[in-house]
Amino acid sequence: xxxxxxxxxDTEMMDDGTKLRRSRSxxxxxxxxxxxxxxxxxxxxxxRVLYVIASIVSAAFPGILVYIILWVVMxxxx
Numbered sequence: 810x811x812x813x814x815x816x817x818x819d820t821e822m823m824d825d826g827t828k829l830r831r832s833r834s835x836x837x838x839x840x841x842x843x844x845x846x847x848x849x850x851x852x853x854x855x856x857r858v859l860y861v862i863a864s865i866v867s868a869a870f871p872g873i874l875v876y877i878i879l880w881v882v883m884x885x886x887x
Contacts, residue, residue, distance in 0.1 A: 830886035839880040 816853035832843030833855050864872025 829879070829883060831883045833886050838876075840885070841876055841879045841883060844883060844886060845879075 829848045831840035835843035842857045843853045846853040
């Protein structure tokens, strides 16, 4: 998210109304990766490929479990 200087010199996050939500239009299973890609202005296909690669290569990243948790926790977009 973009930042800006406030009047007292502190850097604050700008609230542009963007919320992390599952994608309804760009989904393959539940829209989790599509929603994350939209939130970070990233290509959804590339995000999915990177997610699968990270899940396979890294033993410390249990991809399916994380996906299911995000599916339950992330609200669905409008």
